């Protein structure tokens with residue numbers, strides 16, 4: 001009889017603990033979702049999971065597996081509580097014991113344009129290929145694999161028309177880097193251009209010391225790359241070392257501006273010149289090109305379009321331009337450095353789509369006199385030692401050592417449509 005009581009007590013205890021855990025999780029995940037909705041950040045950027053509620057049993061294994069902490073369990077079912085953090089690598093899908101999860105592009109209200117590509121990565125414009133995230137498939141491993149496969153396909157279909165290059169590769173993220181190595185491997189005449197001053201693509205822009213998770217992948221000339229978890233800086237260093245060892249040539253700070261077909265070959269116009277090519281491989285990702293201010297002085301080296309290391313601004317007067325989370329995070333981080341004088345300029349009257357956490361930290365730093373916020377303001381010019389900002393219609397001069405512009409990006413879609421590449425808009429479909 002005693003055993004029965006002990007047994008019943010144990011069951012009751014387990015059930016009580018389970019219900020308490022369930023309620024706590026529901027409450028905290030709901031609060032996080034609510035905050036994302038209020039901040040206007042409830043829409044995923046691209047590929048993301050959706051759940052079939054009839055199959056989901058609320059085990060939470062998807063949420064545990066998600067390295068970006070994008071998932072939660074609300075009302076006993078999987079929920080994308082932090083949609084902006086989802087990068088679509090599908091760890092949740094693999095972890096789901098009931099196969100209730102599907103990965104889809106876009107949502108009912110926000111379509112995502114995915115280019116039409118054949119199985120060998122060729123677009124509807126014969127001779128123009130797309131690999132990596134631009135084609136819809138994110139992840140370091142998949143981008144690298146596609147870059148390699150696309151180059152193998154290009155080699156097989158290469159024509160014999162006269163041109164400067166067999167292939168021009170646009171973009172040096174994981175896909176472009178891998179494609180460049182394959183071009184050397186296949187003895188192709190290639191030109192690899194990158195608009196930024198470093199390789200790495202999206203990885204270069206990860207937050208400092210972010211751990212990237214990746215399954216092993218193969219690179220031509222290098223062999224199997226066996227990282228599973230690797231710090232962003234280490235990965236970039238590893239790729240730079242490959243460039244050095246293999247002699248891969250990357251033309252940095254060169255942006256592709258247009259592609260035209262002339263006499264059976266392509267003319268690729270860039271910010272530095274123009275080249276003729278038999279084929280073009282676009283490995284441009286989906287981040288686009290940083291939006292510029294288009295003001296006098298913007299071309300000076302003190303103007304950048306991302307924050308890499310706040311510590312480098314120690315003791316400096318820094319202007320951050322923009323009103324999104326990246327602008328706020330940059331201004332906050334720099335204002336926490338010793339001796340900085342930070343100004344945050346934003347052209348609208350209020351910050352709208354930003355995380356509550358950033359809003360609070362910003363207010364805190366402003367109250368502490370660590371930064372000034374200029375709403376309704378526009379940068380008019382940038383000089384060696386100062387900037388002119390028009391604030392509420394009045395131009396004012398501020399001491400300045402560095403400018404960081406976080407004004408979003410120009411998406412690659414219009415540029416590609418001009419080239420003739422066709423897209424499919426996906427509204428929450430695979």
Ligand SMILES: Cc1cc2nc3c(=O)[nH]c(=O)nc-3n(C[C@H](O)[C@H](O)[C@H](O)COP(=O)(O)OP(=O)(O)OC[C@H]3O[C@@H](n4cnc5c(N)ncnc54)[C@H](O)[C@@H]3O)c2cc1C
Nearest residue numbers: 132133138139140171173174175195201202213256284285
């Ligand atoms: C915050 C974050 C975290 C992530 N974490 C992971 C992770 O842990 N594991 C993982 O596997 N994946 C992760 N990803 C996804 C992964 O980084 C991307 O899927 C991958 O980098 C895509 O590679 P890509 O080469 O196709 O494109 P990108 O990496 O975007 O590279 C494209 C390159 O093309 C250049 N370019 C664009 N337009 C032009 C132009 N007109 N002219 C010249 N150059 C141009 C760009 O400057 C860029 O360097 C993460 C993504 C983000 C945003």
Ligand code: SF4
Nearest residue numbers: 066086088089090092
């Ligand atoms: S796709 Fe990746 S980032 Fe998005 S929810 Fe699933 S595991 Fe998390």
